[in-house]
Amino acid sequence: METKSFKVDEEAQAQVDIWKYVFGFTPMAVVKCAIELQIAEVLESHGGGITLSELSAALGCSSLPLNRIMRYLMHRGIFKQELTTQESEICYVQTPLSRLLIRNGGNSMADFILLESSPVMLSPWHRLKSALTSGASSFEAAHGEDVWEYAAANPSHSKLINDAMACHARLAMSAIINRYPEAFKGISSLVDVGGGNGTALQILVKACPWIRGINFDLAHVVSVAPQYDGIEHVSGDMFEIVPNADAAFLMSVLHDWGDDECIDILKNCREAIPKDTGKVMIVEAVMDEGEEDEYVDVRLALDMVMLAHTEKGKERSRKEWEYVVKAAGFTRFTVRHIQTVLSVIEAYP
Numbered sequence: 001m002e003t004k005s006f007k008v009d010e011e012a013q014a015q016v017d018i019w020k021y022v023f024g025f026t027p028m029a030v031v032k033c034a035i036e037l038q039i040a041e042v043l044e045s046h047g048g049g050i051t052l053s054e055l056s057a058a059l060g061c062s063s064l065p066l067n068r069i070m071r072y073l074m075h076r077g078i079f080k081q082e083l084t085t086q087e088s089e090i091c092y093v094q095t096p097l098s099r100l101l102i103r104n105g106g107n108s109m110a111d112f113i114l115l116e117s118s119p120v121m122l123s124p125w126h127r128l129k130s131a132l133t134s135g136a137s138s139f140e141a142a143h144g145e146d147v148w149e150y151a152a153a154n155p156s157h158s159k160l161i162n163d164a165m166a167c168h169a170r171l172a173m174s175a176i177i178n179r180y181p182e183a184f185k186g187i188s189s190l191v192d193v194g195g196g197n198g199t200a201l202q203i204l205v206k207a208c209p210w211i212r213g214i215n216f217d218l219a220h221v222v223s224v225a226p227q228y229d230g231i232e233h234v235s236g237d238m239f240e241i242v243p244n245a246d247a248a249f250l251m252s253v254l255h256d257w258g259d260d261e262c263i264d265i266l267k268n269c270r271e272a273i274p275k276d277t278g279k280v281m282i283v284e285a286v287m288d289e290g291e292e293d294e295y296v297d298v299r300l301a302l303d304m305v306m307l308a309h310t311e312k313g314k315e316r317s318r319k320e321w322e323y324v325v326k327a328a329g330f331t332r333f334t335v336r337h338i339q340t341v342l343s344v345i346e347a348y349p
Contacts, residue, residue: 032117040101049091115164137311169200179338191245194253197225205230242272251283258312266328282345285315
């Protein structure tokens with residue numbers, strides 16, 4: 001009887017759970033709508049609870065569909081409600097999660113959401129089977145070229161990528177500096193390989209003003225990067241050469257590539273640093289089997305993103321990182337977990 005009851009419970013739960021996949025796109029779509037409407041910005045500037053009619057007027061949209069949007073977002077924990085002093089009308093208020101939707105906010109993830117929910121990045125998901133059956137990149141199957149060629153030819157999409165990476169850089173760099181500050185002791189110059197618009201370096205140099213930063217990326221990326229004190233923008237191809245510095249830094253770069261490409265990039269990084277005192281800092285997810293934390297689902301999802309958006313990219317286990325690091329000629333490496341999606345891998349010549 002217990003076995004039968006357990007089976008019935010399992011089947012009943014399956015009937016509930018399957019709907020998560022039927023409407024799996026809904027949360028992303030509604031959150032994207034909230035970002036585009038700037039709901040979080042309006043609540044933040046209002047300085048307290050705001051009624052539906054006030055919010056509707058501020059956004060310039062109809063109150064009836066907005067009420068439904070807010071009901072959904074509150075159910076997901078993105079906003080919450082409170083009663084006015086007269087307890088006659090409901091007011092919407094911010095949450096820590098909703099503040100992450102404020103564009104240009106300190107810890108905002110809004111631009112990352114806008115990138116991943118864009119038509120360009122969604123199309124490859126409909127071609128995911130091609131990555132398994134034909135060996136072709138899902139992104140290339142959808143757009144006729146890889147993600148980097150597409151970005152180089154489409155400045156608006158390149159900006160989406162750079163803005164999204166800047167979002168991620170702000171969160172990741174703050175975590176590294178706060179939880180592993182000793183990583184930057186003794187370093188007077190650092191080259192950020194694939195550094196995008198220089199956000200990560202700007203945060204680092206501000207926290208560690210003794211470091212001279214070199215932001216290294218493709219020409220179409222650094223040509224539109226803002227100028228920062230203490231940072232030099234250098235254009236080039238990491239597969240050919242990396243500028244010299246005390247340390248090389250790569251964040252969310254190597255997961256875009258296969259092992260052979262990673263080894264080539266790391267060899268160029270090893271050539272760019274001093275053989276006796278230099279190091280390469282790799283900030284990436286580490287998929288340690290059997291090691292559970294609150295970011296496991298995110299790392300697994302990132303691996304699927306790599307499958308959909310790149311030809312050979314993937315998230316790697318510690319053993320897989322050891323292979324590419326040692327194949328590139330490094331004698332030893334360490335892994336430091338910093339209680340985020342990413343870890344800090346330090347490789348020494």
